[in-house]
Amino acid sequence: GVVIRFDGSYEDWSIDELTITD
Numbered sequence: 084g085v086v087i088r089f090d091g092s093y094e095d096w097s098i099d100e101l102t103i104t105d
Contacts, residue, residue: 087093 085093085095
């Protein structure tokens with residue numbers, strides 16, 4: 084999964100359940 088931050092940066096996560104698309 085990918086966590087997208089408020090500033091537009093992101094981090095890759097191996098667990099899609101933790102994916103955040105705010």
